[in-house]
Amino acid sequence: MLLTKIARSWSLSQTRYYCIPGMILLVLGLLAGCGKKETTTKKTPSAQPVTAATATAKNVELFYDTLGMAVASESVDISSQVSGQIMTSPFTQGSMVQKGDLLFEIYKPPYEASLLEAKGSLAQAEAELEINQLNVDRNRSLVPQKLISEQDFQAMQATVKENLAAIETARGQVLSAEVNLGYTDIISPINGMVGIYNVNVGNIVTGMDGTTLTTVQKMDPMYIDFILPVPKFAELRKYFDEANQSLNIRAAYLSDPSKSREAPMTILGNEVSDQTGTVNLRATMKNPDGFFWPNQPVSVRVFLKELKDSVLVPSAAVSTGQSGQFVFVIGDGNTVTQTSVTVGQKQDDGNVVIYKGVKKGDKVVTDGQLMIRTGSKVKITKLDGKATSAATTSSTTSTSSDSGKTDSKQGS
Structure with missing residues (x-):
């Protein structure tokens, strides 16, 4: 028993000895931790x-962008108004032609013969008129003397009227023959660019059957046609009125927006499409160098107002x-x-x-x-x-x- 009490007393003394340094270290650690926390809290965040x-x-400009198309200001389908064989087509395909330039020539002799025949009929009618008019003049003085009956004299006057009518008919035939002969030379009705041959030399064409021989399109000026949806059209009308009916557009190549030109807007659409809910608009652009081509798709910017x-x-x-x-x-x-x-x-x-x-x-x-x-x-x-x-x-x-x-x- 005595030995047990001695061992327990020694164990308690050893525990106290080792606990004191541990407590000191714990207090020092807490103090150090508090100091670090305060420093971190007050550190300024980096920028x-x-x-x-x-x-x-x-x-800058207030604008609206849309798509459009370059359209020839005049486009004419060339067809023959008389029947016959095409003898020549002296134009170069894709070249510029002037109004009156020969495009096709139809075989002329049949039409030249018709003109000669018509002229002959006119001359015959004029000769008959001259004879019958002289006959009336000679017999006019004989009527009062009862040397010729009133009825016979009236018949002579009626013959003269018939001759006058025949002359008018003959003159009409001459004019018709001249027109048909003129149609054998198919000429360009406008200045513009001529297209390709749709019918080659040597072919027979039939007058007024609607066959298009070629097409001539006026390149200058060029129309720029585009559309706007109805809500945007209402806004456009407001700015159009504010600008005294004077707004400009800029048309550009779809492939290269830097290739562009400006033009005044000339036509406001007069109806809304019941299928698309859009309004067709048009600008007229000078195009002397063929910068734009008929039916070429383009991007269109409508300038509405300058924002100061x-x-x-x-x-x-x-x-x-x-x-x-x-x-x-x-x-x-x-x-x-x-x-x-x-x-x-x-x-x-x-x-x-x-x-x-x-x-x-x-x-x-x-x-x-x-x-x-x-x-x-x-x-x-x-x-x-x-x-x-x-x-x-x-x-x-x-x-x-x-x-x-x-x-x-x-x-x-």
Whole structure:
């Protein structure tokens, strides 16, 4: 029993001996942990790198884009009005021709013979008239003397009238023969570009059967036909009236938008298509060099109004959230603010019109929006497409670093 009490007493003394250093280490650890936590809480967050752009202001066009087609201002299908064999076709396919140029020649002799016959009939009728008129003149004085009956004299006068009618008929036949002979020379009725041969030399054509021998299309001026849906047409009419019935369009190649020309809009459609709900419109464009071709599809931009001093920012700066469209504006100290904006039309250079929310000179974030919110600090790495100077970046970094050191000292 005595030995058991001695062992238990020694064990308790050993436990107290080892516990005291452990408690000291625990207290020191807690104190060290508290100091570190305070320093981390007060550390300044690093600035988020972003690209930015400066809002500008200039005059821009309000416009509407659609598709259209270049159409010849005059197009004539050439056909024969008389029957016969095609003897010649002296034009070059695809060449420019003038009004009156010979395109085809029909075999002439049958029509020349018809003209000679008609002229002969006219001469015969004129001779008969002359004889019968002389007969009337000789017998007129004999009627009062009762040397010729009134009835016979009236018959002579009726014969003269018949001769006059025969002459008119003969003259008509001559004119008809001359016209038919003239139709054997098929000429261009307009200035324009002639197409290909649809019927070659040597073929027999039938007059007035509708066969198209070739086509001539007037290239200058050229019509630009396009369509607008009814809602846009109502808007167009408003701007058309405001502009004193004077709006311009720009037509461009679909394959190369840089190839374009402008022209005044000349015709407003007079009805709405019941099938498509659109209105046909037309502009008249000068085309002396054949810049546009008949039936060529084109893109059409209708200029509605010039917007004075419009604020512009890159379209990449505009984001869309639950409350609508917004941008991040960079303010003093490179702190950003989320600002709601009213957005207008996107321009060809990638900028977009801002009606409300941004003013000229404001700096807006164009890349890096996902990592920031109102109150965030940012570091501009590019401004208006140009990298910022190393000095600016270094200064910004140094400022952030100094702030962190100060906070650490305060925490300590």
